[in-house]
Amino acid sequence: MSAKAIPNWEISGYVEYIKSGHKQGDMLLIVPEGAFAVRLGNEALIKQKIEVVKGDFYSLTFSTARTCAQEERLNVSVSPNNEKNDFGLFPIQTMYSSNGWDSYAWAFQADAHVIEISIHNPGVEEDAACGPLIDSVALKTLYNPKRTRANLLKNGNFEEGPYIFPRPTSEGVIIPPHIEDDHSPLPGWIIESLKAIKYIDSEHFSVPKGKRAIELIAGKESAVAQIVKTTIGRNYVLSFLVGDANNGCEGPMVVEAFAGKNTVKVSYNSKGKGGFKAARLAFRAESTRTRIMFYSTFYAMKSDNSGSLCGPVLDDVKLLSVRKLHHL
Template identity: 90%
Template sequence: MQTISLLLLLICATCRIASSIKDGLLPNGNFEYGPKPSEMKGTKVVSPKAIPNWEISGVVEYIKSGQKQGDMLLIVPEGAFAVRLGNDALIKQTMKVIKGMFYSLTFSAARTCAQEERLNVSVSPNYEKNDYGLFPIQTMYSSNGWDSYAWAFQADEPLIEISIHNPGVEEDAACGPLIDSVALKTLYPPKRTPANLLKNGNFEEGPYIFPNTSWGVLIPPHIEDDHSPLPGWIIESLKAVKYIDSEHFSVPEGKRAIELVAGKESALAQVVKTTIGRSYVLSFTVGDANNACEGSMVVEAFAGKNTVKASYQSKGKGGFKRAILAFKAESSRTRIMFYSTFYTMKSDNSGSLCGPVLDDVKLLSVRKLHHV
């Protein structure tokens, strides 16, 4: 009986560890708990473990919302505090995860005074995979100067260390990006179904979106990460695509969709198995996100060498239409790809990039047309 009780106790302990991995902010992921006054010199944090749950190195500042830097007012998107990563600054946190599982890290960042601001996000110990992502943050897509970014990885060990590093060195040592709201989400790789040959065609599986932000999440190009934060899809371009939710945007179907925010530089692709000579139909929805993105929009869809241009006249207030591309497979593997023909900017004078929304993408063999 004692042996059985001990075994049950061990099983329950394991359950508690596994269930403690929840989607959302890391412990003190929004930096609302800060250093003691004795651990700061002005705004600079001088002790490596002064910020609860985090370890720091380099020039790290603890910033309060509304703080001024010269003529610039520093805004914090969530809560009252954020950190600024100056010269060679790094923040890191150790997390318990499930070995072998896929995860997406979402964080919010804003540039301040450096000319070429970028961030290096990494996870250790993923030595063999050399897991890291480099995020240039010169291009801002939101009107308030803050953007959220996603990056994905596969956990090699049950204990990992997540790091965000500013590799830049500026004349002003404090210059560098602001960081706020760091979150983790478990990703479940989707499978193809009889109703759709494409994986994650409705984009429901993807990175964590902060509930109190209204600018979506940027998913970087595939050259910047080995595992896509948008399972099943490759960001096959130089610029990011934006992951949006129905709580803050107009989404044609379900709760998630993609906004193609950078013209032909913002392309989305997936390679799918096909049978040579068989007929297929690719169908998808094009619309606008109800975010003041107005004007003529065109989404170009490709299936191998076949293409169609789906035009959409946006009033910036939501709406969508369905488009279809019928083709015969010329290869056993067909590349499905989408991009926006034009660059579009919001009509609110913010200068923010925007674009058409893509959702509910389906690929079916011709004998299953009734599902389209």
């Protein structure tokens, strides 16, 4: 294919234009949205220039699927970029969805009025045609939520986050680990674990409150945290909702919540059909900065035999200062 073969995109390396239903050996390649996708072979790259607002934060959502290579990964970057090594490297050998396609999110701050977004396969396989498939790509402006008197946490209801594709088969958006706070696709929160979390919406899942929530899909390796300013000796209450996403994730679940050295375990027995319960953790601050963190105690898998990881849903997280703990 020539460098300009795909409208609005520039390509280089071994790029294939794949039609849904294309057969590769014994594998049938399905495209989740529309009829076509691209496959990035060895050292292949697609990129596009976009006008943005300099200084604003953006999240990029893209759908990808693994084909024949086991160690497939994608490198997502933006230029110009004033920060060295500011790129996203996505290992995609773990598939989180039931249909083989996952949507991922990555965030950045625009350093110019015109930027170039690149998606690159850095792999070198024996078969040059092996490589991940890329389908839908979307860019969304991220707004920085503020702390309020009603909630000392930023974005505690998770309403601000990456774009979720509206297709009927949407399985949410994977937010990878080790993303720093100021460039998180989930503003205010740090994914400080080894594995990803999933961002879900009320159009496709059961969400306890509002339109967005997160699903803790990888046990203790799937943790989300936020550091908040507190006053030493003052009393606080952390409240939150725990439930399931109505996605066939069944069985006993436990969410562990932490506020500094204080912790609570919240049990939830999921029938996989939606529902939630309220929980809270009261504590007295011992520092001027308190780390609020959540993770799921156990791993869970969907009951559809897909082997897809799932877990408890977390939503409506609030932190309030109170006068006396025993009045609660």
